[in-house]
Amino acid sequence: MPMNRLARKVALLFSRRRFRRELEEEMAFHRAQLEEELVAGGSSREAAREQANRQFGNATRLREQSHEAIGLRVETVAQDLRFALRQLRHNPGFAVTAILILALGMGVSVAIFGFVDAAMIRPLPYWQPNRLMDVAETARAWPRANLSLEDYKDYKRLNKSFSSLDVYTEMGYLLETHSGVEPVNAARVSDGFFSTLGVKPMLGRGFLPGEDQPGKPKIVILSYGAWRTRFGGNRGIVGQVVNLSGVAYTVVGVLPREYAFAPLGEAELWVPLLDPAWCEQRRSCHNLYGVGRLRQGITPQAALADMKAIARRLEAEYPDSNRDQGAAVQPLSELILHDIRPVLELLLAGAGLLLLIACINVASLLLVRSESRRREIAVRVALGATPVRLTRQFVTEGLLLAAAGCAGGVSAACWLMALLTHMVPKAMADGLPFLAAVGLNRDTALFAVAVALGAALLLAATPTLRLSLQPIRDGLQEGGRGHAGMLWRRMGANLVVAELAVAVVLLVGAGLLGQSFYRLLHVQLGFDPGHLAALDLLLPDHVYPKDAQQIAAFREVLDKISSQPGVVSAGLTSVLPVQCNCNTDWIRIAGKPYNGEHNEVNEREVSPGYLATLRAQLIRGRMLTDDDRAGKPNVIVINEALARKYFPGEDPLGKTIGDGKLSPDSLRQVVGVVRDVHESGLDTEVWHTEYEPLYQNADIFTTLVVRTRQAPGAYLPTLVKTLHVLNSNLGVSNEETMEQRIGETQSALLHRFSAWLVGCFAAMALILGVVGLYGVIAYSVSRRTREIGVRMALGAQRSAVYALVMRQAGRLTATGIGIGLVCSVDASLLIRKLLFGVAAWDAPTFACVALVLAGAAMAASFLPAYRAAGVNPTEALRAE
Amino acid sequence: MSRKPDLLPGTLDMLILRTLARAPLHGYGIALSIKRLSNDVLTVEEGSLYPALQRLLLQGWVKGEWRMTETGRRARYYTLTAAGRKQLSLELSEFEQMVKAIGRVLRDPQEA
Numbered sequence: 005m006p007m008n009r010l011a012r013k014v015a016l017l018f019s020r021r022r023f024r025r026e027l028e029e030e031m032a033f034h035r036a037q038l039e040e041e042l043v044a045g046g047s048s049r050e051a052a053r054e055q056a057n058r059q060f061g062n063a064t065r066l067r068e069q070s071h072e073a074i075g076l077r078v079e080t081v082a083q084d085l086r087f088a089l090r091q092l093r094h095n096p097g098f099a100v101t102a103i104l105i106l107a108l109g110m111g112v113s114v115a116i117f118g119f120v121d122a123a124m125i126r127p128l129p130y131w132q133p134n135r136l137m138d139v140a141e142t143a144r145a146w147p148r149a150n151l152s153l154e155d156y157k158d159y160k161r162l163n164k165s166f167s168s169l170d171v172y173t174e175m176g177y178l179l180e181t182h183s184g185v186e187p188v189n190a191a192r193v194s195d196g197f198f199s200t201l202g203v204k205p206m207l208g209r210g211f212l213p214g215e216d217q218p219g220k221p222k223i224v225i226l227s228y229g230a231w232r233t234r235f236g237g238n239r240g241i242v243g244q245v246v247n248l249s250g251v252a253y254t255v256v257g258v259l260p261r262e263y264a265f266a267p268l269g270e271a272e273l274w275v276p277l278l279d280p281a282w283c284e285q286r287r288s289c290h291n292l293y294g295v296g297r298l299r300q301g302i303t304p305q306a307a308l309a310d311m312k313a314i315a316r317r318l319e320a321e322y323p324d325s326n327r328d329q330g331a332a333v334q335p336l337s338e339l340i341l342h343d344i345r346p347v348l349e350l351l352l353a354g355a356g357l358l359l360l361i362a363c364i365n366v367a368s369l370l371l372v373r374s375e376s377r378r379r380e381i382a383v384r385v386a387l388g389a390t391p392v393r394l395t396r397q398f399v400t401e402g403l404l405l406a407a408a409g410c411a412g413g414v415s416a417a418c419w420l421m422a423l424l425t426h427m428v429p430k431a432m433a434d435g436l437p438f439l440a441a442v443g444l445n446r447d448t449a450l451f452a453v454a455v456a457l458g459a460a461l462l463l464a465a466t467p468t469l470r471l472s473l474q475p476i477r478d479g480l481q482e483g484g485r486g487h488a489g490m491l492w493r494r495m496g497a498n499l500v501v502a503e504l505a506v507a508v509v510l511l512v513g514a515g516l517l518g519q520s521f522y523r524l525l526h527v528q529l530g531f532d533p534g535h536l537a538a539l540d541l542l543l544p545d546h547v548y549p550k551d552a553q554q555i556a557a558f559r560e561v562l563d564k565i566s567s568q569p570g571v572v573s574a575g576l577t578s579v580l581p582v583q584c585n586c587n588t589d590w591i592r593i594a595g596k597p598y599n600g601e602h603n604e605v606n607e608r609e610v611s612p613g614y615l616a617t618l619r620a621q622l623i624r625g626r627m628l629t630d631d632d633r634a635g636k637p638n639v640i641v642i643n644e645a646l647a648r649k650y651f652p653g654e655d656p657l658g659k660t661i662g663d664g665k666l667s668p669d670s671l672r673q674v675v676g677v678v679r680d681v682h683e684s685g686l687d688t689e690v691w692h693t694e695y696e697p698l699y700q701n702a703d704i705f706t707t708l709v710v711r712t713r714q715a716p717g718a719y720l721p722t723l724v725k726t727l728h729v730l731n732s733n734l735g736v737s738n739e740e741t742m743e744q745r746i747g748e749t750q751s752a753l754l755h756r757f758s759a760w761l762v763g764c765f766a767a768m769a770l771i772l773g774v775v776g777l778y779g780v781i782a783y784s785v786s787r788r789t790r791e792i793g794v795r796m797a798l799g800a801q802r803s804a805v806y807a808l809v810m811r812q813a814g815r816l817t818a819t820g821i822g823i824g825l826v827c828s829v830d831a832s833l834l835i836r837k838l839l840f841g842v843a844a845w846d847a848p849t850f851a852c853v854a855l856v857l858a859g860a861a862m863a864a865s866f867l868p869a870y871r872a873a874g875v876n877p878t879e880a881l882r883a884e
Numbered sequence: 885m886s887r888k889p890d891l892l893p894g895t896l897d898m899l900i901l902r903t904l905a906r907a908p909l910h911g912y913g914i915a916l917s918i919k920r921l922s923n924d925v926l927t928v929e930e931g932s933l934y935p936a937l938q939r940l941l942l943q944g945w946v947k948g949e950w951r952m953t954e955t956g957r958r959a960r961y962y963t964l965t966a967a968g969r970k971q972l973s974l975e976l977s978e979f980e981q982m983v984k985a986i987g988r989v990l991r992d993p994q995e996a
Binding site for chain 1: 910911912915929930931932934935936937938939941942944948950957958959960
């Protein structure tokens with residue numbers, strides 16, 4: 005029933021004009037009938053009309069009553085709105101300031117919410133994504149380690165938790181094009197990969213069961229991006245043949261545009277597993293990750309238990325390869341968002357605080373204004389405005405401000421979202437496919453409206469509350485200066501204290517994050533990253549099938565590049581430093597007790613000049629030399645950490661390291677020890693690392709590092725050109741300076757983003773907080789001009805007036821800072837995980853923030869104090 | 885100076901509903917009918933029917949429909965809805981109770 009009523013009311017609202025016309029006609033008809041009747045009764049037309057009108061009543065009033073009966077109050081709403089607009093126009097400074105501050109707060113929070121929404125609220129673009137699990141193995145040092153192909157087959161066969169379980173691994177190919185070969189990122193996946201995700205190709209077909217088996221035809225599926233950029237969006241591509249590293253593959257499908265698989269963000273080509281590559285025949289060769297779809301009714305915990313049981317079984321069955329190995333199962337979304345989630349939460353909290361400050365600021369502006377509108381309000385009450393009508397006026401003004409702020413905020417948010425999305429480097433953006441969905445959409449619009457409504461409520465409530473707290477009668481009295489300010493002081497003061505406290509929290513957060521970022525950038529790298537250029541090289545294995553041929557090609561590259569003018573030295577490595585603890589090897593020290601445990605160490609295959617090019621420091625023995633090549637004794641250089649761990653108190657030189665079984669061809673003699681080079685990401689500890697001669701263990705994927713005389717960035721194009729001229733078969737990609745590579749690592753990016761953004765939030769909060777304080781003090785001084793005049797007339801010194809004002813400001817600031825510092829301890833404990841090299845309760849940061857804020861606050865209150873001290877007592881007393 | 889209504893507050897709605905319970909009528913017809921049935925005792929400022937009718941329309945107790953009168957003019961005829969019928973019986977029983985209560989008080993002032 006009430007719903008029907010509402011519906012009728014809304015319907016009426018839309019057919020207002022018709023409603024009025026019909027009512028008019030009806031009432032006219034009534035009067036006409038009355039008149040007719042009277043005429044028929046013998047009256048004259050004139051008298052009949054008069055009598056009819058009298059009998060009918062006051063038509064205007066009745067019409068109004070009818071309108072009111074159905075709630076058509078549009079007129080009064082319009083009146084409120086007009087009045088509110090006039091009020092704002094009357095005082096454009098206030099309106100512009102309020103709207104700008106609101107737009108700032110809203111813009112920032114809506115923009116950050118846009119990212120949170122795209123990343124954490126929207127589901128992944130797969131069928132029933134919440135049942136997709138990331139499946140991996142664990143090792144002693146790895147909470148999430150790759151699966152080996154043999155283990156995967158067993159997991160797939162034995163598990164009862166997944167309706168399908170598939171694997172993927174990254175891959176690189178040299179794609180043959182008109183202009184030569186181009187290295188392309190690719191993925192090798194098991195046959196059911198796309199059907200597990202629930203992704204159907206846009207053109208052609210997916211992989212069929214069994215198509216990933218050895219010896220099956222070579223086929224490839226293209227990503228939408230590769231199809232558009234590399235094949236011109238040719239719809240007839242299915243069935244055509246492409247040449248990948250010298251092998252012909254038939255295109256069978258093209259993936260849809262919205263498809264993205266974050267763990268393999270850069271992959272453009274998708275091929276089935278087919279022939280086991282490299283070491284895949286070995287059970288100890290871990291190079292795959294799994295993705296599984298949970299059966300209906302199976303929880304991730306149950307699946308994990310199931311997988312762990314299988315892992316134990318495999319460990320018992322294959323003790324050599326599977327010792328200490330477990331299983332790991334987590335939601336796929338967790339894998340994708342794990343690193344970015346705390347940053348997003350941090351930013352959302354920061355933006356929320358900024359919004360809070362902005363609202364408080366505007367609320368206190370409104371309060372000041374309502375204070376100066378006391379007389380107007382009192383007059384309106386005296387003329388018969390009801391409290392309801394006054395409240396409605398305030399609500400209208402609040403809504404108007406919030407609406408304007410919201411409009412500005414949404415535009416600002418759109419711009420900010422685009423800006424921030426652009427600031428994410430491509431390498432990272434590939435791993436965060438949700439970035440494409442960031443923008444103004446239903447969710448962000450809803451959020452913006454919700455925030456605007458909240459702000460409107462606050463803005464409307466502040467003056468209304470004030471209205472109800474103070475007898476309006478007082479407003480008409482011109483005096484009241486003595487006590488009228490009291491209430492305002494109390495409320496306005498509380499608001500500014502809250503503002504300052506929030507600013508402290510943001511400043512402390514920014515200080516801690518900034519310090520973390522600084523510490524991160526100043527981590528001991530163990531090498532000199534300046535003047536280093538790096539690029540990835542890929543040799544086509546059909547041209548260089550044998551190790552000796554690959555080594556010859558590498559030698560040729562190094563000889564050529566090293567002899568270039570502008571080049572100091574050059575080297576090759578399998579993995580650059582500051583990337584990851586990865587590409588590991590299990591080692592065993594000959595002549596030491598061994599119980600089959602997996603001693604995991606980073607393994608890097610490097611050319612003789614590599615460590616010298618990095619300027620790594622040799623501590624003992626010698627570096628690798630040109631003479632350490634195939635046919636010569638196998639040698640190895642180890643880092644200090646490895647020496648400390650496995651050769652405590654002894655000289656590692658001359659000792660032998662081998663694999664778990666100490667098989668003869670795995671044995672290597674330690675010839676040198678270098679100071680730790682930071683192989684792992686900046687915020688992770690460096691593992692034990694061994695450097696093996698590339699010339700004794702070649703691979704088609706390597707990274708070239710060149711130390712240049714001039715700026716390395718400027719040298720990169722020459723370097724690429726030289727390589728192309730030297731050998732057109734070489735795949736060259738990702739040419740960057742070493743410093744860029746380090747800056748683009750995930751840990752550096754996440755820290756940089758959080759430090760910068762929270763820093764910006766804090767700066768804005770500082771400005772808003774200090775401006776708020778200035779407003780409070782300036783207003784209070786203006787209200788107390790007479791009081792100050794009296795004091796001075798009675799002999800108060802200027803210094804006493806200064807003290808009076810500064811004491812008030814000092815009290816507010818001290819309270820705000822005090823509360824803020826206490827809250828900051830809690831807040832910084834919450835962001836502890838995002839800190840690096842600095843404690844959450846870092847006292848210097850807290851002290852600095854307190855000092856900065858106190859200084860800014862004192863500076864802001866000095867101006868009103870100066871003005872107060874300049875008051876001329878006679879003028880002040882005569883005023884008003 | 886607004887004129888005091890000659891009716892008990894709230895009774896106008898009831899009268900309209902009661903009138904419409906017999907047959908659909910236009911506003912003028914309702915006014916005539918009330919006047920006639922009450923032997924001109926209840927003199928309503930006739931126009932005040934219209935705000936009341938809008939109220940009833942909004943409540944969904946009556947329905948409005950444009951039709952031709954016998955004299956060939958267009959007029960809005962009001963019909964009682966099922967909800968209106970229910971409301972009428974409710975109001976009637978409340979009114980009767982009130983009248984009875986007032987009657988008792990008036991008969992025996994000592995007991996009041």
